[in-house]
Structures are given as C-alpha cells and as structure tokens.
Amino acid sequence: MDERLEKILVEKYPEFFIDHGGDMKDTCMAWGCSCGDGWFGLIDDACKLIKQTVEDARKRHQLLSHFNVKAAQIKEKWGSLTIYTDTSVCNIESVDIDSDTVKKMWELATPYQDRIAGYLSMAQVYSGRVCETCGNYGRIRGGGWFHCSCDLCHGLKESGCRDDLKMRSQLRVERILNYIEEEKRDNEEMF
Ligand SMILES: [Zn+2]
Numbered sequence: 001m002d003e004r005l006e007k008i009l010v011e012k013y014p015e016f017f018i019d020h021g022g023d024m025k026d027t028c029m030a031w032g033c034s035c036g037d038g039w040f041g042l043i044d045d046a047c048k049l050i051k052q053t054v055e056d057a058r059k060r061h062q063l064l065s066h067f068n069v070k071a072a073q074i075k076e077k078w079g080s081l082t083i084y085t086d087t088s089v090c091n092i093e094s095v096d097i098d099s100d101t102v103k104k105m106w107e108l109a110t111p112y113q114d115r116i117a118g119y120l121s122m123a124q125v126y127s128g129r130v131c132e133t134c135g136n137y138g139r140i141r142g143g144g145w146f147h148c149s150c151d152l153c154h155g156l157k158e159s160g161c162r163d164d165l166k167m168r169s170q171l172r173v174e175r176i177l178n179y180i181e182e183e184k185r186d187n188e189e190m191f
Helices: 003-012 037-060 099-127 151-158 162-190
Strands: 068-077 080-088 139-141 147-149
Touching: 003 037, 003 162, 037 068, 037 080, 037 099, 037 162, 080 099, 147 151, 151 162
Parallel strands: none
Antiparallel strands: 068 080, 139 147
C-alpha cells in the first residue's frame, strides 16, 4: 500500500497499528498492509469499527479497561482482504492478577471479539467486489493466481501494462488524499 495512505491509518488508529513497522522476527506488521491501495477504504472502515468496539468494551466494563485488539497481519489472500488480529485483556503490568479474574476478563471480552470477527468477515467478503488496484467495482479472477480486479485493471494486468496500472493506483491515492483533506475542511467548518 502507498506509504502516505498507510501513514494515515497508523496515525488514525495508533493502538491497532502498534506493531506497524516492527521487527520482522516479532510481527508480520513489519511489512505493513500487504495489499493494494484500492482496499484502503475497507481497512479504514474496519479499523474504525474495531476502535469503536474496543472503546465500548472499556467503557462498559471496569475489568476491560486494558482490553485491546491490534493488527497482526493485513494482506491479500485468495483475492480477498484478510486481516488477522491479536487480542489482549490486560497489560504487562497486571501479570499478578489471579487466573479467575483473567478468565472473567476473557468471558466479558468474548462478545466484543465476536463483533470484531463479524466486521472482519464483512470486509473480507466485500473486498471480493472491490478492485484491489483502483477501488472500482470488481470481481475475483482465478487462473493460478487469485486477485480482485475491475475489467480495466485486469486488462492492463493481462497485457503487461505495469506503468498504466501504477498510474491508476496513484490516481486513486491522490483522490483519497484529496477527499481526506476535503473532509477535514468540512469538519472544521461545521464545528
Ligand atoms: Zn481497477
């Protein structure tokens, strides 16, 4: 993914992307988001819903005040967006809490984990309709290597027009960056 887009995600969701750019011996997030720019919006929305869910859990349950879900791996797999996460219920400083309390924490966390799993499934299924390169409506195409493309990007790929494909992806990035700026301006004007 374009590093400017990735920077936006990391700045917007610092807790979710805490391992971003970490050591490759420790985390797959060392490689960042291993997918095309066309899926930026899907990842952004999934992160937004995960953040809301984590905050909701922390607010409702005193025991879940350290509950967190972080990205373990974000990649394209079989033509779809696949996001793996790691969940924790307590921080390292609270290692002395007893096992019954930890059990209770996981029980409380389960419905929130389920909710997040639902969001990630939705993002995965829907990514099969979103061109990974340009974000237009697409479909998963097989033939040895599965990938989700719109007709135009698929045609460019098939005919080896790498530069044109790159250009489409760059245009997509510019558009997203413009929209984000516009949204920021609109919000400033509104409040
Ligand atoms: Zn496309």
